[in-house]
Amino acid sequence: MNESGNNQEIELWQAFLDGEEGAFSQLYKVCYRKLYTYGINIGMTSDLVEDTIQELFIKLYTRPEQIKTATTLLAFLFASIRNSYLNNEKISRRKLQIDEIDSFYFDYIVENNPLEETEEQEQIKKQIAQILDSLTSRQREIIYLKFLVQMDYEEIASVMQLSEQAARNLAYRAIDKIRKNHKYLLLFPLLQ
């Protein structure tokens, strides 16, 4: 049993395999936003993400026996999106040696807090953007997967094609950078 919260997908997948009605549609709905957001953050166009997700789920539905996951189903789905994008890039750029996503980016928003002033929120947003900019693409990606998708290292390793140890190292380096830059955030009185 892995530590992440991504067991819902596994349960739904198993239910689907067991023939439970409605499990597949549930699975689709539960996964859609996460996969879509990830695809966009990697750098795919919205059309490309939509099509890729459809193809992925068609395959899940029609050839479930071909799905072999090393870890959770969600990690498998993320890894598929990632591989799909990389393969596409390889062909369009005609290089066989691309295995890096070099443009991972995502925007943070400030959660709506009635106690905060909008200007302050803007400032915080800028600070956070600065922190993100100081990270490499892979560091951003791992922060995203770790904190926002809440994957554990085993899952991240299979998505980003790293060993678990390498994933941990990458995460620590990223957090290290964040820590060095986060002092600015302390200035904002989120919590009295």
Added chain:
Amino acid sequence: MGNFHNHTVIEDFLLDPDFNRLINGKKESGVRSLMEEYPDKKELIRSAATLLLYMKVEDIELSDDFIEKKYKQLKNQIKVGKRRSIILRAAVAACILALITSTFFLYKYQENMTGKQIFALLDSTSLNIEEISLSSGYTHVKVDENKKIVQTSSGDILIGNEEKMKSSEIEDEYIQLLVPNGKRTSINFSDGTIAWVNSGSKLIYPKTFKKNKREIYVDGEVYLTVAKETGRPFIVRTKDINVSVLGTTFNVSAYNNDKVHSIVLVEGSVEVSSGKFNSKIAPNQAFIREDGIVSIKEVDTYKYTCWKDGVIKLENETLDAIFKKISRYYNVSIQQTDPDLDMSKEIYKGKLDLNDSLKIVLDNLAHSSNFSYKVEDKTVFIE
């Protein structure tokens, strides 16, 4: 509640799933009580909480309705995968997913699809495959390079004299042949026409030719000997050029990612049309389209058809063009590491025998010009 006694740096909190759950759940109230419980770690807790609370990704606007719609579309696509009609997205370049265990041929071709739609799908088909593949709908077979593909008059498909696909198994209107870099093959159509297909090519043809025309779609390079049939011309359609023939031998070179497309006539008679241009060409003539500009000229046809014999004849070829051909034939990627080496000006004469290994071919080429090379895995670096 979790145990945070041993947490001394911000990472300890950030990476603690209990802390994460607390923040995401109770948010401020949770944090406040935590700060009261661990007064010595107040600052740490506050920083970590701030980071986590603020690190919410911009939710891309996807309404539940939208997802519901996409699911309906998915169900539909699965259903029609088993029947014969399909929902098409005409212009977009999607990419075919190569999952861990197999490649999956999704697209299906409908009877009344326009050429534009067929090419949009062709465009989005990936050649990132190991083996030559022949597919129709969900049925597909791998083709060994040394075996000939033959489609009998009854519609069955034989590969190397073995029956691989019965006519009844072919569910779709069209059959798709994918030849990745590094491979070549030949296919005999049901009317007796033979096509040699070069590396890096995609070809789509109907399971049964129509009554008034025999039509195939090509992105890549094919050499054809067309069986004569009065009243039923054979038409090769590429993205920008159509070739219509009654009975003849010619070469079509129309790789989507090449700048120059050409139709070269060896014997017989063909009519070429491209955009507004429309004309017949005679044997030993080539129709050339480059950057949208068309022209007809006399050529040495062997230069254009020799690939079929595994030879590249070099005559006023730039290094650039030669490398492209080598790259497709041997399935390697060629990268230039010396920026001073001008690949567009070099002109060569001679011939490369592609039955030789890549190394010998490169040695020959390097010998007659000033470059050296290094091969690493599937990439050749030119210095």
